[in-house]
Amino acid sequence: MGLSQALREATMAVHERAHHSTYMAALLGGELPVEAYTLLAEQYLGIYGALEAKAAELAADPVAGPFVIDELHRVPALEQDVAALGGSVAAPRLLPETEAYAARLREADAARFVAHHYTRYLGDLAGGQVVGKLLEKTYGITGPGALFYDFSALGSPSRFRVRYRALLDEAPWDEIEQRRVCDEAVRAFELNIAVLEGMATTTRIAA
Numbered sequence: 117m118g119l120s121q122a123l124r125e126a127t128m129a130v131h132e133r134a135h136h137s138t139y140m141a142a143l144l145g146g147e148l149p150v151e152a153y154t155l156l157a158e159q160y161l162g163i164y165g166a167l168e169a170k171a172a173e174l175a176a177d178p179v180a181g182p183f184v185i186d187e188l189h190r191v192p193a194l195e196q197d198v199a200a201l202g203g204s205v206a207a208p209r210l211l212p213e214t215e216a217y218a219a220r221l222r223e224a225d226a227a228r229f230v231a232h233h234y235t236r237y238l239g240d241l242a243g244g245q246v247v248g249k250l251l252e253k254t255y256g257i258t259g260p261g262a263l264f265y266d267f268s269a270l271g272s273p274s275r276f277r278v279r280y281r282a283l284l285d286e287a288p289w290d291e292i293e294q295r296r297v298c299d300e301a302v303r304a305f306e307l308n309i310a311v312l313e314g315m316a317t318t319t320r321i322a323a
């Protein structure tokens with residue numbers, strides 16, 4: 117089985133749990149003030165800041181290097197979004213769960229970096245597009261404020277996902293290393309769920 121299929125299967129159950137985040141449901145249901153999304157955008161700035169700093173560090177790595185794709189990088193868009201939404205770019209209000217996630221990213225090696233890279237960017241290119249459209253519909257947020265969801269520089273998201281899965285399947289990892297990538301992807305989902313639960317608590321949404 118290729119790594120792309122192994123990752124999909126290894127993360128299916130935890131992905132299902134991520135779907136049921138009370139914060140995401142309240143946000144997408146329009147039950148929260150826009151400020152509740154601004155705080156999430158600030159968490160993303162912390163997460164992508166660490167992920168893309170690691171990308172810069174591993175750009176020359178023979179295995180991780182091919183995954184360092186500038187058009188995927190979100191920090192430039194997130195800085196504009198947070199500023200447009202009235203948040204702080206210079207000092208984003210990071211939750212403890214986000215700090216823990218960023219710390220895990222900072223200590224990642226090539227295999228773990230790719231696991232986090234897959235979890236965030238392939239998620240943004242799939243379910244994330246749904247979130248982007250609902251933000252526009254529910255809160256009227258388009259352009260600066262929602263640039264995070266704009267991957268037009270990549271061309272068609274579905275064609276890119278095919279290319280991305282081929283990159284995963286071509287990565288020269290043996291079974292043990294592939295297992296480590298899958299385990300870290302599950303950990304990455306758990307870290308994302310913890311951030312969404314932290315958001316639910318901070319924005320006082322009943323569980």
Ligand code: HEM
Pocket residue numbers: 120123124131134135136140234235236238239240242243244246304305308309
């Ligand atoms: C409201 C929450 C969410 C919704 C509605 C959602 C929805 C989806 C959908 C429809 C797909 C495409 C499935 C397919 O290609 O068959 C997908 C894929 C994916 N999602 Fe989510 N998702 C959500 C939350 C998350 C979260 C929190 C993460 C991780 C941070 C995530 C990561 C992924 C990944 C990595 C994929 C690609 C799976 C693969 O093809 O290997 N999703 N999501």
